[in-house]
Amino acid sequence: MKKLRLACVVGARPNFMKMAPLLRAFEAYPHVETVLIHTGQHYDRNLSDVFFEELGIKHPDVSLNVGSGSHGVQTAQILEKIEGVLQNAASENDPFDRLVVVGDVNSTMAAALAAVKLGIPVAHVEAGLRSFDRTMPEEINRIVTDSISDMLLVSEPSGIENLKREGKPDEQLHLVGNVMIDTLLHLLPKAKQGDVLTRYELSPGEYGLVTLHRPANVDDPKILEALLDVLIEVSQKLKLIFPIHPRTEKRITDFGLMEKLKSASNLVLAPPLGYLDFLALSSQAKVIVTDSGGLQEESTVLGVPCLTLRPNTERPCTTEGGTSTLIGNDAALLHRCLNDVVAGRYKEGKALDVWDGKAAERIASVIVERC
CATH class of the missing domain: 3.40.50.2000 (Glycogen Phosphorylase B;)
Structure with missing residues (x-):
């Protein structure tokens, strides 16, 4: 079976919780190689390195050490450095088959943009979420990332509705559940x-x-x-x-x-x-x-x-x-x-059935089957 090489990008605290179950899920496929790229968007040890230890994530294969900065500076540095990593892999005759990004931080958008400009398809985990508030930097990151990704892995039904309204075809949409909840339950x-x-x-x-x-x-x-x-x-x-x-x-x-x-x-x-x-x-x-x-x-x-x-x-x-x-x-x-x-007057609530701790397994299956 042909090797499938995936570039998996993290950069900020929420990304770590979302990527951990994905890396575990891919281990079930011997022909899949995951390369973990840490942009360093969060640089405080309490907000970054400790999460690799606690979540059982392997230490990054590539660390970009971008650090803090304005949105423009940080995005530009991530874009430049990620592009170099992807180009080097191709020049060494070991190109990536797909880039996997999670969430909505600057690292998510910048990595996706670098990949698609090099012809590498992008899978976006937690796609389709919309606050409809474009003053939020995260909303811009979501919209841009979804617009250039061809595999949209959605955590809740509203995400499917949003993406359909934006013109995304059904074959790109996958309601898979919530990887953050996978980590919580684990x-x-x-x-x-x-x-x-x-x-x-x-x-x-x-x-x-x-x-x-x-x-x-x-x-x-x-x-x-x-x-x-x-x-x-x-x-x-x-x-x-x-x-x-x-x-x-x-x-x-x-x-x-x-x-x-x-x-x-x-x-x-x-x-x-x-x-x-x-x-x-x-x-x-x-x-x-x-x-x-x-x-x-x-x-x-x-x-x-x-x-x-x-x-x-x-x-x-x-x-x-x-x-x-x-x-x-x-x-x-x-x-x-x-x-x-x-x-004791506050409402009660319940989670979606698809938030069952198995989102990462469904995501890994979709990516492996369609790559």
């Missing part, structure tokens, strides 16, 4: 064996988990302070843990809000956490307050209320039938919903 038992709750003096079901990083929530001092004020007040009723993203920590410090935050005795500040520690926290929380896309999905599978600090979502199944509620950056609405959770 590692949940191990995560719950950890000691993170003990370290932070938390009891299962008796605390809330907070994450914030999007510019709409943290770049305006008035908005950020209003949100933090709600968290501080609610922490008097429900203990909260807040692993602070480096970008958010800088904003809180620059705006002179750190001392106020530290003075809240029932609000625990933590550094960025590894995936297993974070999963242990999210799976046993009473509520999650976040502006993360992935956490909307995870909370729905875990059955944990999720107050999503965004005005829109590219994952409508999490709000229509799941546990997520869109809050925007409305501090008053956040306060009301948190009180509903504490009082």
